[in-house]
Amino acid sequence: MTEETEEIEDKEEIEISEESDKESKIAIQTIDLSVYFDERKGIENINMKVRKNRVTAIIGPSGCGKSTFLRSLNLMHDMTPKARVFGEIFIHGENITNYNSVDMRKKVGMVFQKPNPFPTMSVYDNVIAGLKLNGMTKKSILDEIVEKNLKHSGLWEEVKDRLKSPAVSLSGGQQQRLCIARTISVNPEIILMDEPTSALDPISTSKIEELIFNLKSDYTIVIVTHNMQQAARVSDQTAFFYLGNLIEFSKTRRMFTNPKEKLTEEYVTGKFG
Amino acid sequence: MTAESVLKSPKNLKRRKIMNSVMISLCIAAGFITIVPLIYIFFYTTQSGISSLNLDFFTQLPKPVGEEGGGMANAIVGSLILITIGGIIGIPVGVLSGIYISEYSKNVLSTIVKFITDILSGVPSIIIGIFAYGVIVIPMQRFSALAGGFALGILMIPTVAKITEEMLRLVPQSLREASLALGVSRWKTTLRVVLTTASSGIVTGILLAIARAAGETAPLLFTSFGNVYWQTNIDEPMAALPLQIFTYAISPFDDWHRQAWAGAFVLIFLVFIVNLLVRFVTRNKFSGNL
């Protein structure tokens, strides 16, 4: 990144903090978002604005509520009977309660910590699972989508000869890239990633990081990571969570060089966590 | 004595080796005890049954008392019809109850459904026959295949529901989430992802239920009743293999005893064929993940 672009980025940030209602640049906004599991606190009063076409990293020690936060953004807590969600979430300026949860999840895709391809489906069918399960069956279109998204997720060269073999026959890293291809093939606007590389080797990890970088121009990405270097490498903004609270949220560069909070500094320098 | 010395001591090593061989021998013995009756039944039935099998057995009706020969054509067809009726009732109800219990378990009603299927699985089959007698035979004022099939269907429900529930619970939550996160609705996720992933296990459960229903005699005694003539009308009394085998086996005639063995052999064979057929139809090159 050159000095010049950095300046522009800085200016943009100032604009955003001054005119905080500049909605066209905000992909996700949460207002006093809290999640409880029975009586136990998951996250509390999170106020955050995630910018469009940026990568936002979420860091923090284990159990601090990173996954809980991420899962509230695509209403995944609906599946957990004891989870109760309070506060408001806006996706592209629209209150999440105005969406039907199924339509909303088409806009907000998710990649999980553990690769979870559908074991009964082939590589090919996994990529287009979201479309097929929703009734799209035109083969010529699907062929095209499969090729495009596998190329996009950097998997095409490795699997183009085995599209019909079971998805679970791929390696862990390949499976994770397959899951990313599956997520982007339904054309979401926002992609949530929960520690997408935590089970992968350095080579697969760097492939996925590269992919995240390439996806940025088309998507808004929120990524949870335990790896500080990864957050520094891939993200534009970083949020630091601690014990269910959002401690600090700022530009990644600032977060790692000159954090506002002492707690953040201790965490990013590895004093705890 | 430290832990290390315990592990390394030759005396302990020897004892553990002996213990190991004893346990392995016990396991092998238990496996043997399980297999022997099965093999015995299979061979004995085949040996006694196959010699009495001939074309007549499959094409002829039973002969009146005193006449030699005849066959069980009507009972074979009858059993197939009864099982089909039973399956039409028992499989969908069982699978749907299983889905309801497993996928909607936070619901009070689903807890009740689970409780009831558990109880139902412990009800003796003759009682289920009496139930079918009460709700179908009495109002219709005659024995019928419909009543028999209904009884077999009720009998299949708890087995199918239980297996479906258990197989669905084995499907990792992460697959449901993966599907929902793609914007797939809850019921499509259940049907196309969860059920498909568990299908090979569920099919096994269904086969078990069919096999058990096919061999049931008690619930047919006062529902389907049996018939010595051709009958394919399901609102009339119908012959069934287990009924016919039972009648022939307790008769004093040698020829009927031979035919009872042949019937038993055909029954086992039929269950076997249904097994193969269903497995062939529902085979999936990706299954076997569970």
Ligand SMILES: Nc1ncnc2c1ncn2[C@@H]1O[C@H](COP(=O)(O)OP(=O)(O)OP(=O)(O)O)[C@@H](O)[C@H]1O
């Ligand atoms: N389904 C659940 N039921 C009960 N408590 C839960 C549930 N999910 C999360 N929690 C609790 O909420 C808190 C936050 O958990 P969360 O999974 O969000 O942490 P995390 O930051 O993602 O941690 P990790 O880095 O280990 O993945 C924890 O105290 C956890 O025990």
Ligand SMILES: [Mg+2]
């Ligand atoms: Mg987590």
